[in-house]
Amino acid sequence: MSPNPAWSRTLDQIFVLLQHRIADLFPPLLQPWVAMILGVVGIVAVFPAIFALTTVLERKGLGRMQNRLGPNRVGPFGILQPIADAIKSLTKEDIVPRSADAVVHYLAPVVLVVAIFLGYAVLPVGRNMQLLNIDAGILFFFAIGASTELSIFMAGWSSRNKYSLLGAMRAVAQMISYEVPLLLSAVVAIMMTGSLNPSRIVEAQGGFTGILPHWYVFTPWGFAGFVLFVIAALAETNRSPFDLPEGESELVAGYFTEYSGFKFALFFLGEYLGMMSIAGYGITLFLGGWGAPLSVLAFLPSWLWFFGKLFLAIFFFIWLRGTLPRLRQDQLMNFAWKFMLPMSLLDLFVAALWRFLGEWLGAGLGTEVVRWLVCGLLLAVTYVLFARVMLKRQKISPRSYRYAE
Amino acid sequence: MLGEGILKGLAETAKNFAGSFVSEERLTTVEYPEQRLPQIENTRDFPFLVYDGEDAMAGLRCVSCQICEKECPPKCIYIVKSTDKKPDYVGKAQFYPTRFDIDISVCMSCQICVEVCPFDAIKMDTEFELSTSDRFGGLILDKHKLAKSNSYYQKIHPTEAAEVDGRLEEEKQKLEAKAKAAAEAAAAKAAADAAAKAAATTPEAQP
Numbered sequence: 001m002s003p004n005p006a007w008s009r010t011l012d013q014i015f016v017l018l019q020h021r022i023a024d025l026f027p028p029l030l031q032p033w034v035a036m037i038l039g040v041v042g043i044v045a046v047f048p049a050i051f052a053l054t055t056v057l058e059r060k061g062l063g064r065m066q067n068r069l070g071p072n073r074v075g076p077f078g079i080l081q082p083i084a085d086a087i088k089s090l091t092k093e094d095i096v097p098r099s100a101d102a103v104v105h106y107l108a109p110v111v112l113v114v115a116i117f118l119g120y121a122v123l124p125v126g127r128n129m130q131l132l133n134i135d136a137g138i139l140f141f142f143a144i145g146a147s148t149e150l151s152i153f154m155a156g157w158s159s160r161n162k163y164s165l166l167g168a169m170r171a172v173a174q175m176i177s178y179e180v181p182l183l184l185s186a187v188v189a190i191m192m193t194g195s196l197n198p199s200r201i202v203e204a205q206g207g208f209t210g211i212l213p214h215w216y217v218f219t220p221w222g223f224a225g226f227v228l229f230v231i232a233a234l235a236e237t238n239r240s241p242f243d244l245p246e247g248e249s250e251l252v253a254g255y256f257t258e259y260s261g262f263k264f265a266l267f268f269l270g271e272y273l274g275m276m277s278i279a280g281y282g283i284t285l286f287l288g289g290w291g292a293p294l295s296v297l298a299f300l301p302s303w304l305w306f307f308g309k310l311f312l313a314i315f316f317f318i319w320l321r322g323t324l325p326r327l328r329q330d331q332l333m334n335f336a337w338k339f340m341l342p343m344s345l346l347d348l349f350v351a352a353l354w355r356f357l358g359e360w361l362g363a364g365l366g367t368e369v370v371r372w373l374v375c376g377l378l379l380a381v382t383y384v385l386f387a388r389v390m391l392k393r394q395k396i397s398p399r400s401y402r403y404a405e
Numbered sequence: 406m407l408g409e410g411i412l413k414g415l416a417e418t419a420k421n422f423a424g425s426f427v428s429e430e431r432l433t434t435v436e437y438p439e440q441r442l443p444q445i446e447n448t449r450d451f452p453f454l455v456y457d458g459e460d461a462m463a464g465l466r467c468v469s470c471q472i473c474e475k476e477c478p479p480k481c482i483y484i485v486k487s488t489d490k491k492p493d494y495v496g497k498a499q500f501y502p503t504r505f506d507i508d509i510s511v512c513m514s515c516q517i518c519v520e521v522c523p524f525d526a527i528k529m530d531t532e533f534e535l536s537t538s539d540r541f542g543g544l545i546l547d548k549h550k551l552a553k554s555n556s557y558y559q560k561i562h563p564t565e566a567a568e569v570d571g572r573l574e575e576e577k578q579k580l581e582a583k584a585k586a587a588a589e590a591a592a593a594k595a596a597a598d599a600a601a602k603a604a605a606t607t608p609e610a611q612p
Contacts, residue, residue, distance in 0.1 A: 064425045065418040068434050319422075323414040387407030 004299050012301040015042070016128050039131040043120045050310070051272045052082035058318045065322035086265070094261035097160060104158035109259065109266035112151035116270050118144045119277045124199050126290045126303030137198040138190060141281055142183055145236070148274060149175045152245070152255050155267070159258035167254025171245035174332060175236055181340035182232035188225040188351040189216050189285040198281075202289030211295045215288040220375040221351040226286040228344050230316075233278040235336070237271065239317055241324035244332060279313035280306075339386055346382055350375045446562060449529035451509045452518050454551045457494040461552040464494045466526035469502040473518035473527055481511035482518065495577075505548035509535065525569050531561045 010017070019042075023035040056071060056079060063070025071078035096102055122137035124130040134140060149172050156168020190196055193204040207214045216222030235242040246254030256267045283289060287309055290302035327335070354375050361367040425431050435442055452473075456464035469486040485504035493499045518527050530553070537543030559566040 061422065064422045067421055067425050067431045069432060069436075319415060319418060322422075323418045324411065383407070390407055 008299040008301070012127055012303075014301070015126070015303065036131070043131065044117065047117075047120060047273055047276060048269060050276060050307075051269055052086070054272055054276075054314055055085065055268075056081045057314075058321075061315070061318045062322045065319070089262055089265035092261040094263060095258075097258050099160045100258065101158040101160070104154050105258070106263075108151050108155035108158060109263045109270065111154065112148055112270040113266050113273070115144055115147045115151060116273045116277060119274075120280075122198055123277060123280045124202055124284060124289055125280070125306045126301065129290075129303060130199055133197070133199060136196045138186065138196045138201070138281070138285075141198075141277070142179075142186070145274075145278070146175075146179060148270070151270075155259070156255035159255070161258050163252045163257045164255050167245045167247075167251045167257065170251075170329065171238060171255055174238070174242065174244060174336075177333060177336040178232045178235035178242075178340070181228055181336065181344045182236055184341070184344035184348060185225045185228035185232060186281075186285055188221050188347055191348070191351055192216065192221075192355065198284050198289070202284055202291060205288040206291050208295040213288050213291055213293060213295070215286065215291070217286040219354065220372065220379055221347055221354055222286055224343065224347045224350070224379050226282070228340060228347065229282050229286065232340060233275075233282055234317070234320065235332070237275045237278055239275060240321035241327055242332060243326060244329060247326055249326075275317060276310060276314065279310055279317070283309045283313060339390060343382070343386065346379065350378055353378070444531055444561075446564060448531045448561075449516060450514050450533055451512050451530050451535075451546075452507060452516075452527050452551070453530040453553045454505065454548060455526055455528055455555055455558050456552050457555050461549070461554070463491075464554075465501060465548070465552060466493075466524050467502050467505065468493070468499045468524055468526070469505075470500075470523070472521050472523070476517050476521045478515060478517065479511045479513050481508045481513075482506070483508075502548060505551060506545050507551060508545045510540070510544040525573060528558055528562070528565075 004012070019035055019038045022038060023031045026034045059081070060070035060078065071081045074080040074084045096105055119141050121132045122130065122134060122140050130137075152171045152175075153168045156164045156166075156171070159165070189201060193201045195201065195204075205213065205215050212218070217226045234240075238245050244254075245251070246256070251257070256264060259267060283306065290306040292298040292300060292302075292305055354371055357371045357374065358367060361370060421431070455466050456462075457466065458464035469484055471484050471486065474482045474484045483504065483506040484502050487501045487503045490498040491501050493501075514529070516529055519529055535544075555566070555570075559570070
């Protein structure tokens with residue numbers, strides 16, 4: 001890789017330099033703290049801003065997919081819509097049901113948002129741009145991510161409303177079921193890198209062959225792992241088509257039925273931030289993190305690549321939401337345990353095979369061809385077999401009613 | 406193949422997404438306050454009172470018979486009948502409503518008041534931009550707000566209004582003919598009486 005010119009390196013590190021420059025204004029004892037707080041402020045400012053932009057882009061994008069214009073009243077092309085929404089949700093009455101558990105009801109959205117923000121602490125958004133560089137970063141993220149289930153159940157339970165409780169129970173069942181394939185599909189990337197540190201995982205994908213990058217998604221096991229990760233991430237963040245916990249048609253709004261005003265806005269924020277953080281980790285694990293997609297483009301700053309990929313991921317999520325209808329509960333569970341779990345276990349095995357085939361056969365073009373053929377065929381054949389079994393089960397016949405005739 | 410349908414669906418939405426930027430015909434929605442679709446003739450929402458002539462209060466067709474008030478299923482009409490009679494637009498002395506209120510927050514637009522009215526005095530309106538910041542007083546329409554001219558009625562429901570006008574005209578002509586016939590009969594009778602009287606009083610005039 002050719003070294004980048006000085007201006008490119010400065011631009012790449014501009015936020016890090018800025019952080020150091022501001023921290024230097026303080027006495028040495030305070031400097032680490034100031035630097036830390038600046039990083040936190042950066043995260044707390046940037047990601048909610050992206051959230052605000054995402055809400056309006058989502059509404060416009062969904063509108064376009066349905067041949068509508070989407071919001072276009074507030075500001076040019078409706079771009080100021082999130083500000084209007086924020087003012088509206090801040091000034092709305094905050095209703096707490098009389099029989100609700102007031103403390104838990106109040107705490108649930110706060111716990112959700114805090115847990116999700118904690119997940120950003122170890123996310124590398126650029127070269128050297130990671131708030132907390134800890135070795136067990138990925139583990140930390142998944143542990144924190146699992147605690148959002150607690151806040152969702154707090155919300156559902158404390159509202160004392162059947163729709164809330166049903167929504168929360170669905171959410172918890174779904175999130176726990178998809179936690180397993182999510183973790184197992186992430187494990188392949190960790191296994192191949194040999195580290196739980198997100199920065200190390202990104203650096204391991206940093207090389208180029210010709211102009212193409214060494215992203216994990218460009219390997220058979222990485223591709224399968226990436227697809228499984230995306231599906232599990234959709235379910236984990238309750239995004240369409242896995243948005244059963246808040247299925248409007250049957251559950252009013254699921255676990256946040258009894259929330260109004262700014263608490264509702266916090267749930268909304270939490271949901272989108274969760275989506276963005278899981279997309280960020282998907283990018284880190286499989287799409288080369290902040291690395292450039294082509295070696296000739298490596299002069300552009302790393303954070304630009306990260307946020308570019310993040311926007312693409314968000315666009316893909318919106319696209320899926322505009323396309324797919326909601327699953328049924330039994331389909332959801334069958335899919336998790338009968339397809340996702342076996343496939344992710346197989347993917348682990350394939351990743352191990354890839355690694356050891358490389359060791360046994362030694363480096364060379366022949367090894368690559370053999371590895372690609374063996375691993376690719378193994379995954380493809382299993383997928384086809386699974387697909388045949390899953391589709392065969394469907395018996396489409398006229399609906400029969402047992403009681404209502 | 407599992408997942409094939411998802412890819413097809415994604416292609417379809419992508420086509421819509423891209424197409425909506427290229428072709429204007431795809432966008433079927435109407436930008437409401439600036440663009441409006443023409444209303445179909447059978448549009449109806451809330452009732453209004455028809456008046457003839459220029460003066461709304463003098464020309465109200467309503468004679469305060471209170472049939473609509475009694476028939477209204479959600480009971481959104483409130484009428485106070487006058488104690489005196491005033492000449493209506495044809496000059497005949499009639500009762501009139503001193504109060505005629507319709508609570509449009511209660512009205513369910515069923516049109517039963519229109520169907521039961523024997524005087525064609527109440528008809529359905531098409532005005533729908535009725536939002537108000539006063540949800541109690543602002544949604545009760547009194548007779549001044551309800552009164553709208555017959556020409557307005559002809560404008561919003563041309564076919565129906567033409568039919569009503571034709572019927573009213575026919576009735577009017579029938580009444581006139583009847584009155585004329587009665588007057589003629591009375592005149593003829595008076596003439597005959599006069600002749601008979603004349604004959605009785607002057608028998609010697611007969612040859």
